[in-house]
Amino acid sequence: LGxxxxxxxxxxxxxxxxxxxxQLFAVHQVAERVEAxxxxxxxxxxxxxxxxxxxxxxxxxxxxxxxxxxxQDGKVxxxxxxxTNKEHAVTMPCTWVMACAxxxxxCAIACGGLxxxxxxxxxxxxxxENMAAKKKSVAMHxxxxxxxxxxxxDMQILTASGDGTCAxxxxxxxxxxxxxxxxGADVLCLDLAPSETGNTFVSGGCDKKAxxxxxxxxxxxxxxxxxxxxxxxxxxxxxxxxxxxxxxDATCRxxxxxxxxxxxxxxxxxxxxxxxxxxxxxxxxLLFAGxxxxxxxxxxxxxxxxxxxxxxxxxxxxxxxxxxxxxxxCSGSWDHTLRIWA
Amino acid sequence: HSGFTMSTTNNIAxxxxxxxxxxxxxxxxxxxxxxxxxxxxxxxxxxxxxxPLLVGVPASENPFKDKKPCIIL
Numbered sequence: 001l002g003x004x005x006x007x008x009x010x011x012x013x014x015x016x017x018x019x020x021x022x023q024l025f026a027v028h029q030v031a032e033r034v035e036a037x038x039x040x041x042x043x044x045x046x047x048x049x050x051x052x053x054x055x056x057x058x059x060x061x062x063x064x065x066x067x068x069x070x071x072q073d074g075k076v077x078x079x080x081x082x083x084t085n086k087e088h089a090v091t092m093p094c095t096w097v098m099a100c101a102x103x104x105x106x107c108a109i110a111c112g113g114l115x116x117x118x119x120x121x122x123x124x125x126x127x128x129e130n131m132a133a134k135k136k137s138v139a140m141h142x143x144x145x146x147x148x149x150x151x152x153x154d155m156q157i158l159t160a161s162g163d164g165t166c167a168x169x170x171x172x173x174x175x176x177x178x179x180x181x182x183x184g185a186d187v188l189c190l191d192l193a194p195s196e197t198g199n200t201f202v203s204g205g206c207d208k209k210a211x212x213x214x215x216x217x218x219x220x221x222x223x224x225x226x227x228x229x230x231x232x233x234x235x236x237x238x239x240x241x242x243x244x245x246x247x248x249d250a251t252c253r254x255x256x257x258x259x260x261x262x263x264x265x266x267x268x269x270x271x272x273x274x275x276x277x278x279x280x281x282x283x284x285x286l287l288f289a290g291x292x293x294x295x296x297x298x299x300x301x302x303x304x305x306x307x308x309x310x311x312x313x314x315x316x317x318x319x320x321x322x323x324x325x326x327x328x329x330c331s332g333s334w335d336h337t338l339r340i341w342a
Numbered sequence: 343h344s345g346f347t348m349s350t351t352n353n354i355a356x357x358x359x360x361x362x363x364x365x366x367x368x369x370x371x372x373x374x375x376x377x378x379x380x381x382x383x384x385x386x387x388x389x390x391x392x393x394p395l396l397v398g399v400p401a402s403e404n405p406f407k408d409k410k411p412c413i414i415l
Contacts (some may be wrong), residue, residue, distance in 0.1 A: 027379040030379035034386075045407060046406060082406070182363075222367055239385045259377075263382075281396050282394065283396055327399065342404055342406040
């Protein structure tokens with residue numbers, strides 16, 4: 001295969017450490033001297049009711065107040081989370097709208113699912129205008145759309161698909177700018193690196209791999225394969241130096257990008273259902289994770305312990321995001337509702 | 343046996359791809375887990391007081407928390 005003995009050994013060691021579950025030195029050991037967290041009181045402060053079926057995805061607007069959510073019944077709703085009023089609603093031509101995202105300007109939303117596409121809808125306050133009339137089809141995959149995200153502007157969208165690829169699209173022209181090949185199965189999630197860290201993003205898939213990509217070259221620059229099952233959710237640590245994942249193997253994990261390995265596992269014997277969605281609090285100290293057993297677990301990222309368990313949803317938690325200013329987080333569930341917690 | 347040849351060729355092609363990818367990834371510079379962990383800790387510490395969900399903010403500052411109604415006596 002064209003490499004000498006020493007190179008071969010180095011490559012094998014790299015391969016081994018990438019796939020290794022076995023921790024020699026985890027964050028928790030280094031964080032022993034860190035003060036433990038006190039009691040947490042977090043309650044449901046708002047319940048958003050209106051979807052007719054499972055809520056599959058949600059995203060916050062940069063105004064820290066509006067939320068877009070999408071559902072199995074094909075409906076996409078924009079809410080004012082302060083008042084719980086619905087501001088916009090559109091019915092997609094497909095069911096299972098698995099992905100939705102708010103544009104950075106707050107003037108549009110993107111969504112898609114079983115239609116294999118990602119479409120952009122400008123948000124208009126003109127009561128005479130039909131939201132669906134201005135719909136723009138941007139992305140085309142050959143299988144379902146599982147995740148989408150605008151980049152730094154309204155001009156580009158990043159998508160992940162059941163076809164095993166991710167792709168970057170120009171919104172105006174619908175042109176494919178870059179495609180990302182490497183996952184061996186459906187890609188289920190993605191997250192863009194915080195803008196200060198540069199042009200990379202992370203994706204997770206049914207191949208149990210989390211992959212970090214260079215957006216310009218389309219190259220995979222790092223990959224991690226320590227989960228035992230599908231990775232449902234990936235989210236960057238606020239500094240951009242690490243990311244967390246949630247998996248059907250009932251664990252969440254933390255991967256450090258500069259150490260190039262898994263550095264923490266968040267699990268308990270009593271937690272046996274998959275984690276569907278994860279997000280960090282503003283400082284990165286807390287990791288909120290929604291599970292298929294209807295609960296939300298709050299983890300101390302540094303110490304590895306669970307600091308709180310939140311009950312309230314009456315079915316799987318499918319989506320979870322912390323608000324842009326970190327004052328609250330929103331969870332969506334198969335129980336048809338969204339909850340705002342603070 | 344053509345079936346056997348196809349599968350061997352595919353396996354070699356796959357292995358080649360994997361080695362190429364590992365070569366790219368092996369080229370990146372790594373830091374020690376202990377150093378990476380301390381830096382994560384420092385980031386948390388530096389930003390802790392500005393983390394509303396961590397330190398808690400009074401109802402008056404959190405739009406989602408209900409302010410107590412005023413009672414006029």
